[in-house]
Amino acid sequence: MDMILEKELKNPSIFKDESKIGFDYVPEKLLHREKHFSFMVKCFRNFINKPGSVSENILIIGKQGSGKTVLAKRFGASCKTISKKNKISLEYIHVNCRLEKTSYRIVLQILKKIGIEVSSRGFSYSELLEVLLNEIKIKEILLILILDEIDYLQRDCYQLLYDLLKSNENILDVHNYISIIAIANDLTFMENFDDNLRSVFLCNKISLNPYNKQQIFDILEERSKICFYEGSISHSLLHKIATISESKSDLRYAIDLLRKAAKIAEKNKSFTILPEYLEKIA
Missing domain, CATH: 1.10.8.60 (Helicase, Ruva Protein; domain 3)
Known part of the structure; x- marks a missing residue:
């Protein structure tokens, strides 16, 4: 045998x-998405150049297979590479909300991906969030959080978005260390948002055609x-x-x-x- x-x-x-034909492969060149990538660079320029001065949030919408995820991942990977060269502590973390549907599981995944191992038992959501925000504050980590398929996030988990965005104003001493890139098929998931949260994402919206x-x-x-x-x-x-x-x-x-x-x-x-x-x- x-x-x-x-x-x-x-x-x-x-x-x-063969690895470069898999769905998880993120190519160096994004053909026919260059202008969208450039738009994201312009949005995040000061977030990276002047750490802690400002945060940015972007919404990418488009049908399945229109390149939403690969655009966000390529951007995150490029930001990570450039930040490393400039000795800036930046983490880009991709979370699929179809798999991680609750605020608790999302925060747990973020902690794991920045190297903080915590037990999935014995901690409340609020306690996990506090651990995350303190870690970001102490180490001055710039966090680009990609919330993919945010359409699948449970309605009662929208509090997570408020908590992360509010953290920029309160817990982190007004330093803007967290930016969110939300990915969705369309805008229907925003029906339960209040005007403030809706405006956060509609300010920088990228619509991808098939x-x-x-x-x-x-x-x-x-x-x-x-x-x-x-x-x-x-x-x-x-x-x-x-x-x-x-x-x-x-x-x-x-x-x-x-x-x-x-x-x-x-x-x-x-x-x-x-x-x-x-x-x-x-």
């Missing part, structure tokens, strides 16, 4: 780097260059995937089609993704 495994592992692969066919092709072409060896897939097949995916208005669907077709090619020990592989899954 070991010989079978060893033989298979030695077989050449169509993939140059990618069109040409944009999907451009992204697939760029992704193919880093995922596969040269000549693994033709432009005509990439165009076909883009055409199929445009009706779904979901870039993730296009990338998943590309990944699945490549896996079929690998299973067949082929170094080329053929049209018939796509036909099996599309």
Whole structure:
């Protein structure tokens, strides 16, 4: 059995780097989202250049597969890199509200991601929040908190937003260490917000339109260059995937089609993704 495994592992692969075609991959270049990225940079310029002077909050809305999450993650990662070079303590933390639906679980996740291990038992939400805010204050941490799929946050958990935003005024001695990037499909989740909270996010709102066919092709072409060896897939097949995916208005669907077709090619020990592989899954 070991010989079978060893033989298979030695077989050449169509993939140059399979990790770069996964949903969690955050590319260095965000094609067709450059102007949105630039808008975020302008919003956060003083938050990073003058730590503690001002906070910013942004709302990103758009349909599934329009690039909301990857835009926020790329921005957070870039802020982290630049801050490190400038010896500024900055953490960017991504929390999926579909998975962490309560204020308690969100604060617990933030603490874990900044390296503070606390027991999930024996602490109230208020106590956890106090631990978090004190840690931020003592270490002067700039926190960019991405609340992804905020649509799924339970209604009684909106208090968390008030607490984090209010902390900038009270507990943290007016120093603005916390900024929130909220991600949602649309604005319906704000129906239960009061005017003050609603205005916080509507001030800096980014609306992402679905990618069109040409944009999907451009992204697939760029992704193919880093995922596969040269000549693994033709432009005509990439165009076909883009055409199929445009009706779904979901870039993730296009990338998943590309990944699945490549896996079929690998299973067949082929170094080329053929049209018939796509036909099996599309």
